[in-house]
Amino acid sequence: MKIGVIGAGSWGTAIAGMLGRKYPVVLWARNSQLVDVMRQTRQNAAYLPDVLLPQTVRITADLSEAVHKADLVVIATPSHAVRRTAAAIAAATIDKDTIFVNAAKGLELNSLKRMSEVLAEELPVWSDRIAVLSGPNHAEEVGLQYPSTTVVAARSRQVAETVQDIFMLPYFRVYTNPDLIGVELGGALKNIIALCAGAAEGLGFGDNTKAALMTRGLAEITRLGVAMQASPLTFSGLAGIGDLIVTCTSCHSRNRRAGILLAQGKTTQEIETETKMVVEGIRSTLAAYQLAQGLGVEMPITEQAYKVLYQAHSPRDAVLDLMSRGRTHEVEEVVIDPVNWEKK
Numbered sequence: 001m002k003i004g005v006i007g008a009g010s011w012g013t014a015i016a017g018m019l020g021r022k023y024p025v026v027l028w029a030r031n032s033q034l035v036d037v038m039r040q041t042r043q044n045a046a047y048l049p050d051v052l053l054p055q056t057v058r059i060t061a062d063l064s065e066a067v068h069k070a071d072l073v074v075i076a077t078p079s080h081a082v083r084r085t086a087a088a089i090a091a092a093t094i095d096k097d098t099i100f101v102n103a104a105k106g107l108e109l110n111s112l113k114r115m116s117e118v119l120a121e122e123l124p125v126w127s128d129r130i131a132v133l134s135g136p137n138h139a140e141e142v143g144l145q146y147p148s149t150t151v152v153a154a155r156s157r158q159v160a161e162t163v164q165d166i167f168m169l170p171y172f173r174v175y176t177n178p179d180l181i182g183v184e185l186g187g188a189l190k191n192i193i194a195l196c197a198g199a200a201e202g203l204g205f206g207d208n209t210k211a212a213l214m215t216r217g218l219a220e221i222t223r224l225g226v227a228m229q230a231s232p233l234t235f236s237g238l239a240g241i242g243d244l245i246v247t248c249t250s251c252h253s254r255n256r257r258a259g260i261l262l263a264q265g266k267t268t269q270e271i272e273t274e275t276k277m278v279v280e281g282i283r284s285t286l287a288a289y290q291l292a293q294g295l296g297v298e299m300p301i302t303e304q305a306y307k308v309l310y311q312a313h314s315p316r317d318a319v320l321d322l323m324s325r326g327r328t329h330e331v332e333e334v335v336i337d338p339v340n341w342e343k344k
């Protein structure tokens, strides 16, 4: 068994460390200086300082060394780099039986495609051999071997179960789900709500506000997901509400932290410059807003996030706009008491 991990940020490093406990792993970093330092120290000081990589993890700046004859390749770059990374992988010699696992959480700008769609377009393998891994998994905690759970989705059950077996560890429990669309959307869209939860915190609001954003955020994520043929049940699972909870509440969340900075008056450019790690929610907000517009799906929180991030709307006004929307039902279909509660 040979595993390649592409991208040596926080998540790629944590995954390499985790899988290195079971298999030989080659971890690719694009920065050769980082490779030299990591080889000497066995640490990734900039992205995951508390984790010591086992000797089973070989670190390289040569992409073909990581993917050549690999049984499994994990892509863990930021989502905006997935297409060009996949194209570079396709240009190296890869085995047509290699399984590819996307670990990035985002949507491609302009095309509005999911990462598995991007990979299927760029990689010369059957789309059945492309899986996604998504769940409430901060790299910092997985790296410290805190008990964590996740979901793997693929079109092929056999591929999903193979990936499940490879990733399963005593502290990392993996569930499978056939709903590739729902699992990918859950991971990409929760970041938008985490930005809003952070902004609410930055404005000095409390737990009621955060609970409202998380609950109504999940409702609109599910609405978009269903319009895109996902199963609504996926959003009540680990890749849905599980990841939403962790990202909206964790001290590790970059998206939540970016929301706090937004409320303090920082621009997205300032936030992206000063946060050395990727804040996926900024791009995902634009993509989700455009998807919702195109499909005619109501996503009021995403719409306000879009206005704050891209139209200089103030976070405080965004909250006012959300709170003063016209009255509405919590659920669209009321079936409890059809006699006294007539449908309009």
Ligand SMILES: NC(=O)c1ccc[n+]([C@@H]2O[C@H](COP(=O)([O-])OP(=O)(O)OC[C@H]3O[C@@H](n4cnc5c(N)ncnc54)[C@H](O)[C@@H]3O)[C@@H](O)[C@H]2O)c1
Binding pocket: 007, 008, 009, 010, 011, 012, 030, 031, 047, 076, 077, 078, 079, 080, 081, 085, 103, 104, 105, 106, 137, 138, 139, 140, 276, 277, 278, 280
């Ligand atoms: N950090 C986590 O806890 C976590 C958990 C689950 C999923 N993810 C997802 O994994 C993806 C990567 O996140 P991360 O936290 O590791 O990011 P990070 O910011 O920690 O690191 C990003 C890495 O990607 C590299 N990179 C940046 N642009 C690149 C490019 N154009 N080509 C190749 N490499 C490039 C950087 O040099 C860096 O090594 C994101 O989509 C994120 O949502 C992260």
Ligand SMILES: O=P(O)(O)OC[C@H](O)CO
Binding pocket: 105, 135, 136, 137, 138, 191, 194, 243, 246, 247, 252, 253, 254, 255, 256, 278, 279, 280
């Ligand atoms: O740090 P965040 O907020 O980008 O979240 C990282 C992971 O997606 C959590 O599962």
